[in-house]
Each structure stands twice: as C-alpha cells, then as structure tokens.
Amino acid sequence: xKERSGALGIAAVVVLGLAVAAxxxxxxxxxxxxxxxxxxITIDNFMFTPATLTVKVGTPITWTNxxxxxxxxxxxDKTFKSRALDTDEKFTFTPAKPGTYTYFCSIHPKxxxxxxxxx
Amino acid sequence: xxxxxxxxxNGTILFDHHHDGVDRRGFLKCMAWAGxxxxxxxxxxxxxxxxxxxxxxxxxxxxxxxxxxxxxxxHMGFNKAANPDVxxxxxxxxxxxxxxxxxxxxxxxxxxxxxxxKSSEFDTVDQILRSAKPKDVFxxxxxxxxxxxxxxxxxxxYGKDTKGSGWYSFDxxxxxxxxxxxxxxxxxxxxxxxxxxxLEWLEDDVKHLSKSTPVVVxxxxxxWNIYPDWGWGTEDSAQALxxxxxxxxxxxxxxxxxxxxxxxxxxxxxxxxxxxxxPQPRPGAAPSPGPMKVPAEQLRALLGVxxxxxMRHRHALAVIDSTLE
Numbered sequence: 001x002k003e004r005s006g007a008l009g010i011a012a013v014v015v016l017g018l019a020v021a022a023x024x025x026x027x028x029x030x031x032x033x034x035x036x037x038x039x040x041i042t043i044d045n046f047m048f049t050p051a052t053l054t055v056k057v058g059t060p061i062t063w064t065n066x067x068x069x070x071x072x073x074x075x076x077d078k079t080f081k082s083r084a085l086d087t088d089e090k091f092t093f094t095p096a097k098p099g100t101y102t103y104f105c106s107i108h109p110k111x112x113x114x115x116x117x118x119x
Numbered sequence: 120x121x122x123x124x125x126x127x128x129n130g131t132i133l134f135d136h137h138h139d140g141v142d143r144r145g146f147l148k149c150m151a152w153a154g155x156x157x158x159x160x161x162x163x164x165x166x167x168x169x170x171x172x173x174x175x176x177x178x179x180x181x182x183x184x185x186x187x188x189x190x191x192x193x194h195m196g197f198n199k200a201a202n203p204d205v206x207x208x209x210x211x212x213x214x215x216x217x218x219x220x221x222x223x224x225x226x227x228x229x230x231x232x233x234x235x236x237k238s239s240e241f242d243t244v245d246q247i248l249r250s251a252k253p254k255d256v257f258x259x260x261x262x263x264x265x266x267x268x269x270x271x272x273x274x275x276x277y278g279k280d281t282k283g284s285g286w287y288s289f290d291x292x293x294x295x296x297x298x299x300x301x302x303x304x305x306x307x308x309x310x311x312x313x314x315x316x317x318l319e320w321l322e323d324d325v326k327h328l329s330k331s332t333p334v335v336v337x338x339x340x341x342x343w344n345i346y347p348d349w350g351w352g353t354e355d356s357a358q359a360l361x362x363x364x365x366x367x368x369x370x371x372x373x374x375x376x377x378x379x380x381x382x383x384x385x386x387x388x389x390x391x392x393x394x395x396x397x398p399q400p401r402p403g404a405a406p407s408p409g410p411m412k413v414p415a416e417q418l419r420a421l422l423g424v425x426x427x428x429x430m431r432h433r434h435a436l437a438v439i440d441s442t443l444e
Binding site: 045046047068070072076083084086087102103104106107109110112 | 199234236263407
C-alpha cells in the first residue's frame with residue numbers, strides 16, 4: 001500500500017497537477033468497487049482494452065473485435081473460450097464466482113488480458 | 120551490373136551472425152522488404168544477392184536441377200479495405216507462376232490458406248490452384264486454417280499422410296523437404312510453437328541423412344525471431360535448428376509476416392514470403408501487425424510469389440521473389 005501511494009505521488013509530480021492524480025485515484029476506487037452493469041472490452045490493434053477489468057459476480061462481460069483480423073478470447077484455464085471473432089463480432093462471458101481470470105487470444109498469444117471478479 | 124541489396128539500404132539491420140566454424144564469408148545480410156525482391160545465390164561459399172532489375176541475369180541464375188515455388192497467406196475470405204478481392208490477387212499469383220521461365224515442379228503453400236477456416240474458403244483456393252501448371256502442392260497450416268476444430272478439417276483436406284498436427288517430410292531430386300506445424304497449442308504470452316512430439320520426430324527424421332543433403336524446412340510462422348513483440352517467431356525454433364546444424368545447406372521458408380525478409384546464419388538461410396492477399400507493416404512500424412492499407416495502385420507491388428531453384432553443382436538454393444505487378 002505504501003508503494004502504491006509513492007507511485008501516485010510520482011505521477012502527481014510528473015503531470016504537475018493534483019487534480020489529475022485525484023482523478024486517477026477515483027478511477028481506481030471505482031474499479032475496485034466494480035461496475036454495476038455490463039462491462040465492455042474492446043479489441044483494437046491487437047490489444048484488449050482495458051487490459052484489466054474488475055467486475056462483480058454475475059456481470060456480463062462483452063468483448064468486441066474491432067480489428068480487421070479475427071481474434072479469440074480464451075481464459076488460460078479454459079473456463080471461457082470464444083470462437084474466432086471476425087470484425088465487429090462479440091463474445092460474452094458472465095462470471096459466476098469471484099476470482100481472477102487471465103486470458104489471451106489463441107491466434108495471437110501475445111495478446112493477454114485479465115478479469116478480476118469480486119463479490 | 121546487378122544491384123546488391125544490403126540491410127542498411129532498407130533501414131533496418133536484422134543480421135545476427137554466430138561464428139560456428141562456417142566460412143565467415145558464407146553468410147548473407149540480404150534482406151528485401153515487400154515489393155523490392157531479391158535473388159540470392161551462393162557461389163563457392165559466398166552468398167551474393169542481386170536486385171530484380173536484371174532479368175537476363177536472373178534467368179541465367181535460375182537454371183538448376185530443381186525448381187519450385189512458394190506461395191503464402193492467401194487468406195481466402197478476407198474482404199476488408201487492405202484488399203477487398205483476394206480471389207483475383209491469388210489468381211494473379213498463379214498467372215505469375217504459370218509464366219515463370221522455368222516451370223516449377225511443385226508448389227509449397229506456407230499457410231493461412233483461408234481467413235476463417237471455412238470450407239468454402241478452402242474450396243475457392245483449391246479451385247484457383249488447379250489452374251496452376253505445377254500440379255503438386257504441399258501445405259502447412261497457418262493459424263487461420265485451424266481456428267475451429269484443432270485443425271481436423273485442414274488435415275482432412277491437406278494433411279492426410281502427415282504426422283501429429285500435420286508435419287511431414289519428403290524428398291525431391293536429392294533435396295530433403297520438411298513441413299512443420301508451429302501454429303497449434305499456442306500459449307498465452309508466447310509465439311509460434313512446435314512442441315516436444317514434433318521436435319522428437321524432426322530429430323529422428325533427419326538423423327539418417329548425409330550432411331551433404333540440402334534441407335528445406337517450411338512452416339507458417341517464422342522459425343527465427345523476427346519481432347517477438349508481435350509474436351513473429353517460434354518459441355522452440357532453436358531446438359529444431361540444432362538438429363540441422365550438421366548440414367551444409369539448410370533453407371528455411373516461412374510466411375505469416377506478409378513481407379519478404381532474409382537472413383543467413385551459418386549454414387542456414389531464412390526467408391519469409393510475401394502474401395498473395397494483403398501486406399503487413401514492417402516490424403514496429405505500426406501499432407499492430409494488422410492488414411496494411413496502401414493505395415490500390417501499389418497493392419500488387421506488395422504481394423507476390425517466391426521461386427526457389429536448387430543448383431546441385433553450386434550447392435545452392437536461389438530464392439527469387441516476384442511481385443504480382
């Protein structure tokens with residue numbers, strides 16, 4: 001925790017604006033509490049955005065592929081596995097229990113992401 | 120006089136030479152970006168490269184005991200802005216092959232035959248390739264060919280007599296060809312992968328060969344680490360290459376990166392082919408390796424076929440890239 005405060009302090013110095021640092025803090029707090037409704041992850045330029053998403057149990061998570069090339073969404077432990085998503089195709093997974101899922105694109109395995117599921 | 124291509128001219132140096140007892144002149148730092156094209160010939164232990172501006176010279180060099188052609192990444196089914204008509208560019212590639220001065224004995228397709236592993240996409244490619252003069256085509260799968268069923272359909276169509284996920288070898292006129300599969304069971308965060316079973320098979324497959332046998336290895340993803348940030352490489356390729364160290368002449372042909380690139384390391388010449396469908400950016404030159412949109416009139420200069428000639432008396436495989444223009 002101490003380290004994290006330190007990092008925020010540096011961020012504040014770098015951006016030279018306490019308001020921005022406070023904004024970042026609020027975003028982090030909101031993330032920890034989890035979005036109440038459905039959550040979206042986009043795929044652009046061979047990247048999952050956001051790379052880490054925190055949601056409450058039972059929240060549907062939808063991935064949308066916006067690249068001109070197909071991608072997949074596959075959790076490392078195979079809890080969820082999409083078919084190949086062509087441009088603008090979507091995949092939804094609704095986590096039923098808390099935990100952390102790391103996932104990747106099985107076609108382009110350098111693409112990785114993380115879902116944190118909280119109560 | 121033919122123009123020598125150097126890595127520096129292309130703005131990037133990927134050459135990485137390891138001294139391992141091989142004649143120090145026996146390496147090539149020839150690399151040609153998509154569309155430029157180069158002929159690379161080994162003469163008396165010295166590798167030379169020539170630009171494609173001298174057709175007469177190329178025709179002289181291209182005569183050998185064995186001639187074959189490599190095509191790659193036809194991505195049948197792709198229809199986005201980077202190339203809305205991959206059918207006609209594949210047809211243009213076949214026309215190019217049919218007009219080569221020396222008729223190739225067979226074709227290699229180094230994967231991504233289809234874009235989405237659909238039967239109709241494979242059907243279209245098969246139909247177009249039937250109009251090529253060379254009747255035999257040897258395939259390896261790209262990741263786009265094995266999307267849905269762990270490659271079952273691919274193997275049913277193109278890999279009936281293959282081992283494991285589709286690897287195999289064959290001999291033509293004293294040259295040993297090995298088709299490898301490095302697009303299956305990819306691990307999070309990693310690159311292409313051959314896997315233990317295939318590596319064991321490879322070690323055994325080349326064990327009985329004399330060291331003077333020319334070896335051609337072909338696979339979809341590059342068997343050298345071109346740009347790991349984009350996954351352009353194969354995790355366990357070093358292990359595979361270690362089984363080939365004792366051979367005097369090894370040529371490695373890949374696709375996947377949709378542009379030509381060459382490197383020579385000791386006795387091994389690496390070569391990647393252009394796509395017949397769409398170009399991809401130079402490593403790191405864009406936020407991602409996705410399809411690169413270029414002005415329509417430039418597209419065919421960035422697509423192409425690769426013609427390979429083996430000259431026994433020269434102990435060389437000459438690799439010539441031609442664009443579709």
